[in-house]
Amino acid sequence: MDLNAEKLDRVQKAIEKTRERLHSCDLCPKKCYVNRYETPGFCMQRIEPRVSATVLHFGEEPPLVKEGGAGAVFFSGCTMSCVYCQNFSFSQKNTGRDLSFEELSRYLIKIQKEGAVCLDLVTPTPNLYGFLKAYKLALEEDFALPVVFNTSGYEEVSTLELLDGIEDIYLSDIRYTDDEIGRRHSLVPDYWTVTKKAVKEMFRQTGAFREESMRGVIVRHLVLPERIAGTEEMAEFLAFELSSSVPVSLMSQYRPVYRAREFSELSRRITEEEYDYALDVIDRFGLTGWMQHFESKENYRAKPLRWD
Numbered sequence: 001m002d003l004n005a006e007k008l009d010r011v012q013k014a015i016e017k018t019r020e021r022l023h024s025c026d027l028c029p030k031k032c033y034v035n036r037y038e039t040p041g042f043c044m045q046r047i048e049p050r051v052s053a054t055v056l057h058f059g060e061e062p063p064l065v066k067e068g069g070a071g072a073v074f075f076s077g078c079t080m081s082c083v084y085c086q087n088f089s090f091s092q093k094n095t096g097r098d099l100s101f102e103e104l105s106r107y108l109i110k111i112q113k114e115g116a117v118c119l120d121l122v123t124p125t126p127n128l129y130g131f132l133k134a135y136k137l138a139l140e141e142d143f144a145l146p147v148v149f150n151t152s153g154y155e156e157v158s159t160l161e162l163l164d165g166i167e168d169i170y171l172s173d174i175r176y177t178d179d180e181i182g183r184r185h186s187l188v189p190d191y192w193t194v195t196k197k198a199v200k201e202m203f204r205q206t207g208a209f210r211e212e213s214m215r216g217v218i219v220r221h222l223v224l225p226e227r228i229a230g231t232e233e234m235a236e237f238l239a240f241e242l243s244s245s246v247p248v249s250l251m252s253q254y255r256p257v258y259r260a261r262e263f264s265e266l267s268r269r270i271t272e273e274e275y276d277y278a279l280d281v282i283d284r285f286g287l288t289g290w291m292q293h294f295e296s297k298e299n300y301r302a303k304p305l306r307w308d
C-alpha cells in the first residue's frame with residue numbers, strides 16, 4: 001500500500017470510529033455524552049464543521065511558517081473556557097460559519113495551493129469528525145501538507161489514538177501544572193492530570209519535533225503573571241518524564257483580555273522579571289526551542305483567505 005493509500009485507510013477508520021462516538025460524545029475529557037446528531041455539548045458543535053477563519057498565519061513557530069506561512073483553520077468552539085482567551089469570540093461565543101465537508105475540503109486544497117508550509121488545525125477536537133471527512137476528500141485530490149494538531153493539551157487519549165499516523169505535528173499547550181488553577185481559570189477540573197497523559201501519547205506517536213521530517217511534538221507555554229502557569233513543573237515534566245529534546249515555545253504575549261480582569265492574579269501583563277525567570281527555568285532544565293522577545297510589539301501577521 002503506498003503512503004497516500006495507507007493514510008486514506010487510517011482516515012477512513014478514524015471517521016468511522018469518530019462517527020460512532022458522536023452518538024454519545026466522549027471525544028474530549030469533558031465527556032458530555034450528548035448525541036451530537038440532536039444536540040451540541042459543551043463545545044457547541046454538532047456534526048458538520050464550523051470554522052471562524054482560514055488564514056496564512058505568519059505568527060506560529062518558525063519551522064511551521066518559513067516562506068509560505070502556516071495554513072491555519074480556526075475552528076469554532078473549544079473544550080475549555082479560559083477566562084483570558086484571546087479567541088473567545090469563536091472559541092466561546094461560537095462565531096463562525098457552518099461549512100459542508102466538501103467546502104472545508106476545498107479550503108484545505110486552497111491552503112496548499114497558496115503555498116502554506118503546513119495545515120495548522122487550531123483547536124480541532126470539537127470539529128474532529130468534520131475535519132476528518134474533509135481531509136479524506138482533500139487527500140483524494142492529492143493534498144499532501146503535514147498536519148499540525150494545535151491544541152490546548154486537554155485531550156482524551158482514546159481520541160488521540162484515533163489520530164495515530166494521521167497527525168504529523170502535535171503543537172500542544174501546557175497551560176498549568178495544577179488542576180485547581182485549571183478549574184479556576186479554564187473551567188476544567190483536571191487539566192494537568194489529563195494533559196500529562198495526552199502529551200505522553202502525542203510523544204509516543206511522533207517523538208520530539210524535527211524540522212527535517214516535519215514531525216513530532218512541540219510544547220507551547222504561555223507565561224502567566226504570578227508564576228501561575230507552573231513553568232518549573234512543566235520543565236521538570238518535559239525533562240524527566242518526556243524528553244528534553246521536545247522543543248518549547250515560550251510565549252510572553254499574555255494580555256488581560258476577555259474576563260481576565262475579574263481575577264486579580266490575571267489582571268496585568270507579565271513583568272520582565274517573570275519572563276526572565278521562565279527563560280532561566282528552561283535553560284536550567286536543558287530545554288531548547290523558541291521564545292518571543294519580551295518587548296515584542298509585532299502583531300501576528302496573517303493573510304486572510306477569502307470565503308468563496
Ligand code: SF4
Pocket residue numbers: 025026027028029030031032033034040041042043044045078079125126
Ligand atoms: S467534544 Fe464537545 S460534545 Fe464532545 S465531549 Fe467534548 S465538549 Fe462534549
